[in-house]
Amino acid sequence: MTKRKRGVMGHYLLLAPVVATLLVVTTWTLAGQAKGFSAAPNAGAVRRVADAVAVWQVSHLDDLSYVTRLPEHAEFSRGWVQASLYIGLERWARVARSDALSAKVLAWAEANDFRLGDRLMHADDHAVAQVYLALRRDGLAGDEALTSVRAYFDAILAAPPTVALDFVPTYPDAACTARWCWSDALFMGPPAWAQLSAVTGDPRYRDYADREFRAAADYLFDKDAGLFFRDSRFFGQHGQFGEKLFWSRGNGWAYAGILHMLDALPRDDSARIFYQRLFMRMSAALLRAQAKDGFWRSSMLALRSQPEASGTAFVVYGMQRGVALGLLDGQTYRPAILRAWSALVGAVSPEGRLGRVQQIGDAPDEVRPESTQLYGAGGFLLAASAIYEDAMTRR
Known part of the structure; x- marks a missing residue:
């Protein structure tokens, strides 16, 4: 009798990770359905909610x-x-x-004439x-897509900034913004430089991106916590709870930026090792x-504070793609991904409006x-693209 009980318990322990994952999917699927969308990580359900978010956000750009x-x-x-919206929308569309x-x-x-911003x-x-x-x-656009990008980046390469990375005097006039001295910049800037090398074959842009990304990471990455200061x-x-202050979206920006650097770097580039190690270290942190409800908090380590969707979306995107790329263990990370995805779906209204998005800020x-923003929808679509790709491979 004793031996039989131990055998059953042994089988249960072996199945525990699978059962836990199924419970996550079932619980949050019901929550998602109550909001109008299923949070099940299958291709059909993901497509329905992602298309709704995309259509709602694009249709509300005029107001x-x-x-x-x-x-x-x-x-x-x-x-x-x-x-940030269109980066997510482009990837989801593809x-x-x-x-x-x-x-x-x-x-x-085309309406932008493929121009960059004014600065x-x-x-x-x-x-x-x-x-x-x-x-x-x-192949959807021709060389006109490169003109403004190359003009800007060539001008910077002709006189690279050498200012220190300390954020003074203050926002938005800190002199260091000529370089990548804040975590958001690691999403905004370096991938574009590396992508320009991938498109043109000119390695100078990639080399600049790698050098400046490493400088920023060396300065802003807290090695003990495994997270970026903003x-x-x-x-x-x-x-407010005595925690070190790591901003959720700022870390989400950096996390996705690491992935986009990996996407743009050649497969045989030795720099990949740096980004892979940084990505895995950050993933563990x-x-x-992650809070029990699946979200990450605006202040990353303040688990008693309010849930926040934009940082959560970028983390889901990163983790799911990390599993797909073989950088992260699926058995370890998949339950966290599913909890977070289900939490995000639960924040989408029946019309497709993503809520719980912190407004523009730096902390x-x-x-x-009810709070929403364009970059929140962009992050959601990035997350959806990764979940959808995984679902398609499981068919």
Whole structure:
């Protein structure tokens, strides 16, 4: 009798990870259905919610009255907010093979005349280049997609900035923004430089991106916590619960930026080792920081604070792609991915509006259930693209 009980327990222990994953899927699928969408990680369910988010957000670009904060700098259609949306939209359109959405992306780029933002040195005004270069890479746009990008980047290479990376005097006038001295910049800038090398075959852009990315990471990455400070102002700062202050979206930007560097680097490039190691180290820290409800918090280590969707979306994107690339163990990370994906789906209204998105800022802040932003939808579509690709491979 005793031996039989031990045998059953042994079988249960072997099945425990599988059971846990199934419970996550079942519980959050029911939650998603209550909101109008299923959170099941199958291709059909993912496509329905991702298409709804894409269509809702694109159809509301002419009236942004629902947005609390808009950037005061640069031309908005060429700034980082819309760029972040279109980076996600371009990837979702490509993965889902949606000609209609691809046409929307191309029309936006053409309306911008494939120009970058107004500030030559600022990474936020380089983010749009990632969309233009993707269109050029996939044959949807011609060499006109390269003109502004090459002009900006060649001008920078002719006189590379050498300012220190400390964030002074203050936002938004810190001199260091001529370089990548804040974590968001690692998503906005370096991938575009590396992608330009991939498209043109000129390694100078990739070399600059690698050099400056490493400098920023060496300066901003907390080796003990495995996370990025947003910028030097947060060194030694603590949040309301006494936690070290690591901003969720700032870390999400950096995490996705690492992946996009890996996407653009040649397979035999020795620099890949640096990004792979940084990605895996950061992944372990992010896994530990996830709250039980699946979300990450605006202040990453303040688990008692409010859930936040945009940082969560970028982390889901990174983790799922990390598993797909063989950098992360699926058995370890998949339950966390599914919890987070289900939490994100639960934040989508029946119309396709993503909620719980912290507004524009540079530090942890208040998050409301109804709050949304374009970059939140962009992050959601990146996450959806990774979940969808995984679902398609499992068919």
